[in-house]
Amino acid sequence: MSSIKHAITALMPGRRCKRVTAVAAALGVFATAGCAASANNSSTAKDTTTLTIVTPDTGVSWALDAGYGDMGPGVNTQATLLRKPYVNTDQRGVQEQDLYKYEPYLAESYTVSNGGQTYTFRLKDALSAAGNTLSADDVVWSFQRKFASATSIVPGVVAPSITDPSSQIVKVDDRTVAFTIPEAGLGATFLALMSDLTTQIFDSKLLKEHVTADDPYAVQWTTENPNYGFGPYEVTEYKPGEQIIMKARDNWVLGDIPTKTINLRFVADSGTRANAVKNGDADLAQSITPADSAELKRNSAVTIPQISNPNTYLMMPLVTNKAPFDNPLVRQAMAYATPYDQIVDNVYRGLAKRNGPGFLLDNAPGYTNTGLPNYTYDPKKSRELLAQAGFPDGVSFTLAVSAADPDTREAAIQIQTAAQSAGFDVQIEQMPASQFGEQRSNHTSQAFILRDWAVTLTPPYELLIYTAPGSSNNFADWEYQPFYDALTAGNMLPDALSDVAGRAWNAAEQIYLTQSPIVFIAQVQPNVVVSSHVSGFAWRSDNFIDYSNLRLG
Template identity: 65%
Template sequence: MPTLRRAPAALAALAALTLTACSAPANTPESAGTPGNTLTVVAPDNGLVWAIDNGFGGYEQANNLHAGLLRKPYVDSAQGRGVQQQDTYSYQPYLASGYTVSPDGLTYTFTLKEARSAAGNVLSADDVLWSFERKFASPRSVAPGVMDPSITDPARQIRKIDDRTVSFTLPNAGLGATFLALMADLAGHIFDSTLLKAHVTPDDPYAVSWSAENPNHGFGPYEMTSYRPGTSVVLTAREDFVNGPPPTRTINIRFVADAGTRANAVRFGDADLAEGLTPADLGSLASDPGVTVPEVGNPNTFVMMPLVTNKAPFDDVTVRQAMAYAVPYQQIIDNVYRGLAKRENAGFLLSDAPGYTDAGFPEYTSDPAKARELLTQAGFPGGVSFTLAVSAAEPDVLDAAKQIQTAAKAGGFDITIDEMPAAEFATQRSNHTSQAFILRDYAITLTPPYELLVYTAAESTNNFADWEYQPFYDALAAGNALPDALSAEAGLAWNATERIYLEQSPIVFIAQVQPNVAVGSDVRGYAWRSDNWVDYSNMSVGQPTDS
């Protein structure tokens, strides 16, 4: 049986944690520290954003204040040890008690539970309509891009039938699977319109600015009871949550800048969950019997290298293909990610989707000779030079960039690495100003048509490579026209679409990486989610477990 994590060295780790995190929250509930009643989390400060329509950043804490009509159920991971993961292609009622689908597959009608918000207001159809109105009206909202083409016009597509019933009508039946997935993800969160409408102003007609400072406008399992920017957050379980109060009553989150300090906090028992850990720390913790490093069967976080197609040298498809052969894939998996990553093929659609096939994909392997051959074919027998942008906030990605820089010389690429602050990196990735860049990223919604569009939508800031190709869009539209996006027939359509993408190679997909978190061995219910945020309401602290 694993040993308990408490040890004499914990005192030193606690001192280091306290120094880094400044201090514990001033109004920590009296129950904090009671075994089984409090979960202590150490995490990097990613800049909290309390609503999807006010930007997109550190959203994990807000995610635990909100709920949607549906959710993806959790199933046990093959790893055991209390680790779970979402069943990403199943959807169960959450704020809704159920839904029906019209015979033509276009209209989804939801019956609402009598849920209450953190402010005590009862969920109604008006909350659903107003939430989507706000998401599509706020200029900083990511919802319109995320929900296109399933929902593009809420006023036309969403209808109140009565106070407890609301319907959504889709452009075609083939979008149904993606729509359900979106409703189970952050885009489907419902806000308390009664509370928010009381705080609208002419300059803030949807109370977006107000809610950025007052986050308890959701129907989720927790409410925020303390927030010290840059230092800490305390979330407290809602006893009146519609699905019952979560098992862990208090969530103490401390923002700790140093990854090593976060790793030591969970190693020595001063934290139950540590996030944003480096591969080296995860590798070290994996051998500690008092710690669990979660692994899932098919992680959706990719290390990827967009090759920006609006400028040389990557305006040439053959040069892009050459770059795909110049990357040392296995070397990065082994040396940077210590084996906590994998690469099944050159693609990016998750292989466990119903109907999935990778037949006919180009086999991009580490082949410097092939890379040089293609560069010569493209008219660059002497090789090419380019600058690769990377964020200083992602040290593992920087290490991967250095591995590529060294290995790609043999393939004819002379790479200069431009390490830049996170804010500058975010700007260049949206503006497509770099020749190429490397990052970790993921699609939250995992239906094939959504994944295929998330990095390719025309005129989108999320089209990292600034690549628009009509044969690809035509193939995607053909798949969307089918009645079931998860059928074997649709699988062939998605295969044809992805094959076009890989042959054009606007992004080199390097590896899928495991979650960068660790939990104490006495913690149960850590669940990998497609949004890569932790659901605190599923977690509990108990006795160590061997299975």
């Protein structure tokens, strides 16, 4: 514990005791230690190699085949074959990914053959955190594990690009591996997947040393032993619910890392986390409420990142396997009973926006929103649709919300109030985060509200991520053959980002929105607060933070 305490107090020179006490206590640092640092080191320069992050404890998951949790630390211990480059935004110190360009990471190059269906990757001479050299065996074995693990969500995410690793992924030689995809039109999505966290490559030599009969891919072992990747950091201290300390690797494949130590502390209260950055006791805070972010927007000590086109959506799945949302007219009525602008203004204080009338990211090459239904708050239209559906006196349903997400609870209250005049009696059921996660996968609620995002941002991926047949990620349990036929037609085209393909995705999106299994309410800005002394915060499509890109001072 002494190392973590020292790392935090070193970030607080020149602070008076009364300013340090409250936040330091929340961070697990004795106030006396902060006072001593202030008294003895008032002229000491700020440490520019150690960065402190405060975050809530939502359960760390080091890889997606071990279940879905907070992947933020895991993103920084792992690496993929490709990566999306960062570009500057108009906001000082803030960057974002170029979503449709892919550059080498663990792969030094790739070639395309077989009519656009086979991608052959030549691997770099990269070392894992355990010191083992990357090989084609690592790539093949990693995908075998991702598909074999009972807790993995990867198969549903990477389909239809990859559905059978044993036949689609072939070791050419020790340094070369080839992937064959079903259709050439899936190429854009495949390359994006190769740049995203679902396709991280593991050190199979290390993991094979820890397999057992009950754990043939060492999945359980890796839940407590995170240093099996090729990413920029390794974990030197991990106490679940308390802290994680990560050190930059000297032999990372992409070179030197300016921030040598990441000091991750779990702090429950959003306001305390925001104040820690404002007061200089932390450098970055995650999961900040819109109210706290809005309050700090004019504070010169912090930066509130705002992205031109965020992919996090506030959404309301209407579960179609039970009444009343087994009727598409009732679902359409709910789309007209939702107070979109009111939620943007009152809940998110302007730190969200409507992406009307569609939900696909509208800056994708070839995108068009022609002919899409444009849902707005219209209680008269909602009542008309309910009457057509056979409910002239309205309907009642229960809306599930997570106790861990205050913004979604506030949005649910706004919906409850506004929907009354639209013919809906909404009962809000608040539940623990674990129970909420179960109901969203098991399709047991009538409806629920959450923030979520598609990690890979090609149109066919976005269209399928919440609709795949039989998937636990099919939030609304909605399966509709005309929609799947439209998707198939688009996937048969040679270029998923062409104007012709854009019209195909538009046809599928029209079906999706008209059927309205999910009400897409607003795009939400990143919920982080960053010290003005920190640069290199980069918005990523997975909405996790690349620690190796952050710089202090």
